[in-house]
Amino acid sequence: MEKRGKSVSTVLGAASxxxxxxxxxxxxxRLSMFxxxxxxxxxxxxxxxxxxxxxxxEPPFDESLTDLGKVELGSWKSTLSKVKYANTYRLEPYKKFxxxxxxxxxxxxxKDRLKEITYDEKICSSISIQLADEILATxxxxxxxxxxxxxxxxxxxxxxxxxxxxxxxxxxxxxDNWLSAKYETxxxxxxxxxxxxxxx
Numbered sequence: 001m002e003k004r005g006k007s008v009s010t011v012l013g014a015a016s017x018x019x020x021x022x023x024x025x026x027x028x029x030r031l032s033m034f035x036x037x038x039x040x041x042x043x044x045x046x047x048x049x050x051x052x053x054x055x056x057x058e059p060p061f062d063e064s065l066t067d068l069g070k071v072e073l074g075s076w077k078s079t080l081s082k083v084k085y086a087n088t089y090r091l092e093p094y095k096k097f098x099x100x101x102x103x104x105x106x107x108x109x110x111k112d113r114l115k116e117i118t119y120d121e122k123i124c125s126s127i128s129i130q131l132a133d134e135i136l137a138t139x140x141x142x143x144x145x146x147x148x149x150x151x152x153x154x155x156x157x158x159x160x161x162x163x164x165x166x167x168x169x170x171x172x173x174x175x176d177n178w179l180s181a182k183y184e185t186x187x188x189x190x191x192x193x194x195x196x197x198x199x200x
């Protein structure tokens with residue numbers, strides 16, 4: 001019992017005698033890295049044991065940020081975060097997908113792009129991917145809000161065969177729609193399908 005009491009008192013005595021309080025009974029304030037003059041000093045202390053020499057340091061902040069308080073800094077950081085939007089609970093689009101306007105545009109794109117191309121497997125496979133990307137970009141220019149699109153482009157070689165292409169979808173017949181555009185030459189038929197699905 002007595003040994004414990006003595007050891008505690010000696011530890012407390014050592015702690016109290018080791019650190020002398022600053023005048024006025026307050027502890028000395030540590031430097032903040034947000035103070036322009038202190039930033040270089042703090043960085044030099046941290047790199048003291050490093051092999052690199054610190055000659056000059058530019059703080060990673062503007063002059064205007066040095067005077068900001070904690071509340072203002074917090075609001076400044078919050079502006080950098082991702083914006084979250086509230087639900088609108090809207091069940092219908094502002095502008096419905098219009099097939100007639102887009103069909104004319106896609107038909108013209110196929111005609112302009114394919115008028116001098118003959119059927120070749122390698123060429124047509126790369127052109128179909130390019131055409132699908134171009135059609136998607138064109139459809140997006142019409143700005144039908146909240147619609148997602150699926151574009152399919154087919155090249156069918158003419159060898160006297162019959163071809164049937166079928167698609168099945170579970171969708172809302174009120175807002176979802178689709179269109180097809182065709183361009184035909186002596187050697188092949190190019191068919192583009194555009195599906196527009198309203199995303200609530």
